[in-house]
Amino acid sequence: MLLSLMIFVPLVGMIVVLLLPRESEELVKRVTLLFTLIPLALAVALFISYDRSTAGTQYVVNVPWIQAFNIQYHIGIDGLSVTLLLLTALLGPICVIASWRNIEKGIKAYMALFLLLETGMLGFFAALDLFLFYVFFELTLLPMYFLIGIWGGPRREYAAIKFFLYTLFGSVLMLVAMIAVYLNSNVVNGVADGLRTFDIPTLITLAATQGHALADQHFQIWVFVGFFIGFAVKVPIFPFHTWLPDAHVEAPTAISVILAGILLKMGTYGLVRVNMAMFPQGLHHFTNGDGFLGNSLALLGFINIVYGSFCALAQTDFKKLVAYSSIGHMGFVILGLAARNSEGITGAILQMFNHGVISAMLFLLVGVLYDRAHHREINGFGGLGSKMPVFTGITTLAFMASLGLPGLSGFVGEALSLLGAYEKFKMLTILSTIGIVVGAAYFLWTLQRVFLGNLNPKYEALPEINGREILTLAPLGILTIVLGVWPNFAINMFSESVTNLINVLQAI
Amino acid sequence: MTLQHYLVISAILFTLGIFAVLTRRNAISILMGIELILNSCNLNFAAFSRFMTPPEDISGQVIAIFGIVLAAAEAAVFLAIILAIYREFGSIRPNDVDTLKG
């Protein structure tokens, strides 16, 4: 109940916002903020009251929805989802505050769409019915399209439609796989009997039972691929990544934050929730370490890391740089997942969360700079360090966290992923560490080009970061430090779930 | 005369009709082509009903009769529309009537 409330409060908020008069912008903002704060409160409540000692899903709501196809409105949280729910709910109000001043036109529509988006994201992380899962997954597309397309930069139309088509393409393949799973969900030893189902927990158990159609390896491999492409576009994994830089560069700050903070996680979350838990044999086929296919997943992770990092190194647009760095960091998640051991998976999940926080910070910071200078050309700045020390300080913190400095959250995720991956993919992991160095390189280089050196006279009058902006950044910054110093704070939320997952993976 | 003869004739009629429809450069002749097609069908029905069904069953002929009626109705509508076309385009050459395309 609590969970459903949390998911649909933003939707209610959207309706309320739509009913408000268009003129009273302040009111619209306040209402939106309120309706994003409620989920945050609920999320915190969930986070606290969540029983860490069990792996089972909690706060389960399971009511029939479309009986004809045995589709249920089945939601619930386990350690993984509750973590990401918290992240989503946290970024909600932050983004609203971040959009407080710098959205000129149509603030009402903007906020309404944003709330719709939040519902989609929250629902996605809570859904336990494959169909529901898909519906929420797609639900995020439309608002995103408009948010980028209407309030974006000069090439917004292009970026928006590119994002839309790319993701749709992916999810279409996912749909096929999904239907295939559904159709086979009642086939045992070639004979179909009983109801078909979309229920994820049920499917997971079925996929593990001997002789069940879902447990057939070939089937698993194909379906795995279908889902994988769907999620890979979202993550994004190497060949499907080209939408990301465009989308990020054009999107307004808050939307970039959501994009990097949450939408990317939807991909990886899907990989864990569906691809790994449901198709362990499929996963095994791509991560068993022998031959090209056996290394393919890890290879993709490695490519993401190195490729993303080097691309980032070559950027001169601040935002594009951060975007590419995201690609790099998601590579660690893939690598960790490919490891299929507790360190790797834990690291990957942690990295999801941390990257959500850190990249959010980075984009907010870029936004702060952009609002003042109205450009993002890295070489166009210089010496800001002496002009805006606090801003510089926070940026340094974010950068350090992002390049994996121990003591900040970024490190733990990366380190665990690598430790886990090394056990299975020695060479690839060692090569991936290149990413660590290059990561440091482009961040420090950026730091130097923007903040160090002599002050660029153009920016003599650049105002220091203001209270509102600090308000958006502070919680993230604190989270970064807390998780860096005491990662168990997050890890023991999902360690049980991970153990559970590992058992599933070892079962085959 | 066996069924085959009728069928052959109707086939010829049908083909002629199609040919007319495809090639004539005048709406009226197209209409005639259409009539040919319809009549070939009617002929078919009549013939089939004569040879393939028991004598008391005349459903074939009935269909044929309805066919004639409908053909007439169609002709009427067609002519009306041709008039409109002529009014608007000053021509009843089908190729002149091609403002809607693409």
Next chain:
Amino acid sequence: MVVPLISLILLCPLAAFAIFGLLGLAKRSFPRQDYLSTAAMLVGFVCSLLLLREVVPNPETHTVKWISLGSITFSMGFYLDSVTAIMLLVVTLVSSLVHIFSIGYMHGDPRYPRFFAFLSLFSFSMLFLVVSDNLLGIYIGWELVGLCSYLLIGFWFEKDSAANACKKAFLTTRVGDVGMFIGMMMLFTKFKTLSLYGEGGIFTLAASLNTGDMVWLSIAGVLIFCGAVGKSAQVPLHTWLPDAMEGPTPVSALIHAATMVAAGVYLTARMFPILTETSSLVIAYIGGITAIVAATIAIVRFDIKRVLAYSTVSQLGYMMLGIGVGSYVAGLFHLTTHAFFKALLFLGSGSVIHAFHAMHAHAHDDEHDHAHEDHDTHEHAHGDDDAHGHDHEHGDHDLVHAHGSEIPPDQDMRNMGGLRHKMPITFVTMLIATLSISGVPFVFSGFWSKDAILGGVLERAMEWNSVHHYLLFGMALLAAGITAFYMFRLIFMTFFGEPRNQEMHNMAHESPLSMTVPLLILAVLSFPVVNKFWFNADYVKPPEQPHLYAPQHAHVSPDSKTEGKGFALSLFGVSEAVAAEEAGHDTHVDGEHHGHSPAHDIAMVLSICVAGLGILLSWLFYHRRTLSAESVANSFRPLYNLFWHKYYFDEFYDGVLVALTVWKARLFAQFDGSVVDGIVNGVGRLTRDFLAVFVGFFDNRVVDGIVNRVAEVTWAVGGRIRRIQTGAIQTYLFVVLAGIVLLILIFRAL
């Protein structure tokens, strides 16, 4: 009692920094950050003094779970043994002194409070590193000190040189750290833990490895050592340290002389038990080479700070060499002594610079902005160099073009000279330090520690009679000589002779009390006062090296002691010292003492000789000027250039590695643009040709990005279909007929 003390030591500086940071968010700053940080450090110092008593022969660990995932847990904790205690003492002491020194030195800097906050953060990280009982913890502290050094080197980031230097420092060390991390991964994958001590600890587990794992273990060891190579600026990753001198001098003293750079040595020492023959040898060689290379470079520097920097590098090499040859104690011993006298040297040079600096600030009556002023002096620097570029060594000529080293005049030894009258305290203290580092016998701590290393090397060589170690001994010896030479060169050029730059000379003055007091304290510490700890075999127990299969030798009998040595020892109350030395370099440790091997006597004699020789030469060169440096330089021009250009390391890195990286990045970026899209275009072309069969040809368009391409293809197809929709009704009818016929034909065939 132990845990609270250590916690206190760690938390005080951290708190000092946290206060700064939190207030910073509110855009405020604590009124007296300097006192705050200094106080925090002093508390730490007191605590570590107390700890010294706590330490018992068998070390203790206190750990807490940090990360727990199912079967595996990563724990954080303290490991306290004598070495930790001493390190704590050294760090807190030097740090406190540097804090005090900075109060005077940094006075008037616009970012004065920030400086102290960073110092506190550094102290915290360093101490954390020291006390950690597991690799992960060490790694964390390791990276944090790296961050602090980054922040402090770039403290005056308006200077491009500083901005570059800090970036270089961070990246170079990061390269080493990655190696270290890989090493950690190897160990973890093997042992499923990263904590070093105790039953489940790596050392215990590693001890039970059999010879089959030696290769693997050696690789792991060397990889871990990579971290040390980065941090302790060993060849080939040493180049960042001299550039790091762009930071304020107290920073150089604390971070880049006394503590952080020594952390590498500390780490290697901690890893002692898992070092195999191979890895030990690698370490020893790297150390030896570093010692020589750095020393030779130091000879030809003119920037007072860089001379010291290179001397630091070379001394660190020494320590590594010590660890590498199994002289655990000797290495750490040298670490401590070096920490004091090198800190002293830096602070001394700082005091000199400060003297000149104040003058500069006065000369161009500049506004208070430190940064700008500093920059001006830069411009000025060029002027100076060119001005009297000719009444000096030919080096000057290269100097102007030399890689990234235009020397700020207040650090250029060629502007100094004759300062001993001007600033007596600084002179005296620095002289003491110099004597100590040059290894002037008996009275100075440096002598003992260096001799311990030399002895260790020679002994290992004799025990194993291995060529390697004889070679290493030679290197060490040579380095010792050169050290003496360039250190005295520094002293002579700075404090003796005639003032070279009168106007600057006149302005110079002795530094304020807050600066001189630390100098004096450190000067005291340059005498053999810490030796007690190290030479107490019960106090410092070198760990075993189960994987060092040393050919055991019978030890020579005790009575082979030379009189001189006996005299020396008895004279300076370190009779048990050498005994402990034995314990130090012996490959198997048991309680009672052994006699002395002749190694130590020989080593001692030789070292005294080379030291003397070095001093003598530099006296002749730079004081009496009976020999002329430039004539020698000319006769050995290629060698000179090699030294002058620092063996071309920087040129190599900039020219090759950096270029390579950037090039690769560009490549990838283009790849994104061209190849990926290229494939896409290919796909597009296929689609087009395929569809062309049905819908005919259409023109090729320029494209980028998969979506555009597919969109364009499909779009064009759509256009093609439109054209079939001619608008002529009879075409439509024809299509109908064709369709029917086609369908019939197809399905007839089926």
Next chain:
Amino acid sequence: MQPLSNIESLLYFSPEILLVIFAAAVVLLDLVVKDRESIAVAYLSLVGLGCVFAAVLITHFSFGNADPVSLFLGMVRLDEFSTFFKILLLLATAATVLFSLRSEELDARLQGEYYALLLAITLGMFLMASSTNLLMIFISLETVSLTSYILAGFLTHNPRSSEAAFKYITYGAVASGTMLFGLSFLFGMAGSGDLGHISVRLTELLASGQVSPLAVLIAITFVLAGVGYKIASVPFHMWSPDVYEGAPIPITAFLSVASKSAGFALFIRFFYAGFGSTELMQAVNWPFMLAIVSALTMTVGNLAALPQQNVKRLLAYSSIAHGGYLLMGGVLLSAEGVGAILFYLVVYLFMNLGAFYVVVLIANEVGSEMIEGYRGLSSRAPLVAWAMVIFLVSLAGIPPFAGFFGKWLLFTAVLEQGYYWLALVGLLNSVVSLYYYARIVKAMFLEDYDEEATSVSFSTGTFALLSVFVIPTILIGFLNIFYTFSNISVAVIPM
């Protein structure tokens, strides 16, 4: 089940009879009403539709409910299937009437004929949905065709309208002629006009080898030509873009929804009842033929829609594409397949009519059918713009709108029968389709426009009608009743 005699049948036939009566009434009323601008006739026809609706329900639940009834000696059949389509068609017609009320392009002086014709065409469609005999099939088809020719050309003094009519009738006549020819052969082979008999006889004949499969193939293909022309499937689709563009918008909407639905009703009955037997399918693999046709249809429709500038024409192509999607369900010979078709038709009714309604509104206010005309609509008429977005996105088949659920049902059915390639084609098509729907959205929201363009205001009635389409488009997918159509379809499949 014995077919009822003509007299008995009349009672069951009341809806159709009512339609006839009201059609006549409308004409008469039109004669008596002096004021040309009065909209009495429109309302009368609405009332008529209401009555018919009631009649449909009554006849269904009082008689046809239990088991199907065959009327007029087996000419027409009253069963759930036909009832379903009747209701569907009534809704479409009612909507069309309301559109026509708001549309400004229609000539007020011809209202009487217009609405009478609408009712007449509805009658024809009713018959199409329920006839089970070649004769009735042909007659109903022709009724619908002839009336729609007239309606397409209803705009006097408008060349485009006349051209549309001309093309429509030429094309239609040839197509239906071809179909009739095919029918004649079926009749000849089976010796009867009743679909049931035809199925049985053909099966026997093929089994005994008395007729060659080729003959059957030709017959089926010819029939397909007629049906395909009604549902505008490749290669019999080419009339539709021109006609849709030329015809008055309400008629376009009506054709794209109602006549397509009727066409599908006929199609399903014909092929499932007539050619459903396994022997037949062995002789002529018409499901596969349909699969190819459907793949072609959606592909051509979507691709051709991409470059369109005229929204009406764009929607015409999109409706061709949707015909393709619907055909997928027809390929399968499964209750799920038919159920999916029916579901999709319902959804399609609302979203497509909604889209066309917006087109009507914009045509009235802005006076343009071109995409440029939609520039800046987001701020000039936000509600309408958002409604349009919902319709388009639903047409593109994106959750949470009904269109997605419809597509999902279809694809599930297709995959269940193992037509993976077809499903994939369909899905990729839906990705493509998004692109041109997005062009309209882009024009409305993303592109900048001249600021001084005045904001457009609409009457509450407009918004009410709009919501009639918006709400179902959002909700249908979430309501269980709509997923029960697969039970309906069982009735028509001889199994």
